[in-house]
Amino acid sequence: MSVANELAALFRRDLTRLLQEIEASPEGELWRTLPGTGNSIGNLALHLEGNLREFIGRQLGAVPYQRVRDREFADRDVSKEELTRRLGEVRDLIPGVVAALSLAQLEAIYPEKVLGASLPTQQFLISLFGHLNYHLGQVDYLRRILTQGSALDFAGLK
Numbered sequence: 001m002s003v004a005n006e007l008a009a010l011f012r013r014d015l016t017r018l019l020q021e022i023e024a025s026p027e028g029e030l031w032r033t034l035p036g037t038g039n040s041i042g043n044l045a046l047h048l049e050g051n052l053r054e055f056i057g058r059q060l061g062a063v064p065y066q067r068v069r070d071r072e073f074a075d076r077d078v079s080k081e082e083l084t085r086r087l088g089e090v091r092d093l094i095p096g097v098v099a100a101l102s103l104a105q106l107e108a109i110y111p112e113k114v115l116g117a118s119l120p121t122q123q124f125l126i127s128l129f130g131h132l133n134y135h136l137g138q139v140d141y142l143r144r145i146l147t148q149g150s151a152l153d154f155a156g157l158k
Contacts, residue, residue, distance in 0.1 A: 004106060007125055008099035011052075014132055015091035018045065019084060020152055021139045027080040029146040039073065041142050042083060044135045047072040049086055052094050055128055059111050060121070061097035098125060 001009075022030070022045055030042035039047070050072045057063040078086075106122040114124055143149060 002103070003122060004101045004103075005099050007122075007129065008095035010129055011098055011132070012091060012095040014129075014136055015052075015087065015094065017152075018048065018132075018136055018139065019087050019091060021136070021143055022080065022084055022087060024147070024149065024152055025080075025143050026147065029143075030080060030083070031076045032146060034142065034145060037142070039138070040076075041139050041146070042076070042078060043073050044139050044142075045083055045087060046075060046078065048132060048135055049090050051131065052090055052128065055124070056094050056097050057090075060101065060105075061093070063093065063097070 022041070025041050030045075031040045033040050047069075050067050050069060053063070053065045054067040058065040058067075101121070106120070106125075108121055109118050110121045110124045114127075119127070140151070144151070
């Protein structure tokens with residue numbers, strides 16, 4: 001299996017996990033923040049959507065998107081249904097874009113400087129996957145606290 005296909009499978013797996021976390025969160029808890037935390041489950045999900053649509057969908061897949069990063073952290077009026085629909089689109093989009101990348105594209109410098117540095121696309125994709133996982137862990141932790149729930153049984157993903 002190619003590196004692109006392996007990364008695509010990892011993105012699909014963890015975006016599916018993000019969707020499962022959102023589905024397990026009561027709608028009334030999606031936008032709640034806790035003392036000592038700055039973000040809600042919903043805002044973290046919007047941030048991941050914007051990040052992946054911008055850096056993978058638009059930059060690498062040429063999929064039109066206009067990111068408004070500030071709204072990712074400010075919006076509170078997105079319904080659970082809308083949020084899961086949008087994340088489902090991202091889960092379906094991102095792995096396909098990543099899997100379609102050739103070895104030459106993975107080795108090429110990413111189209112835009114990231115935090116002032118030029119990086120090979122493969123390295124940046126690995127960084128984006130780490131970013132997804134960092135926030136996925138936060139979402140899981142917040143959902144457990146807010147619902148007094150336990151870990152989710154990620155069906156078919158073990």
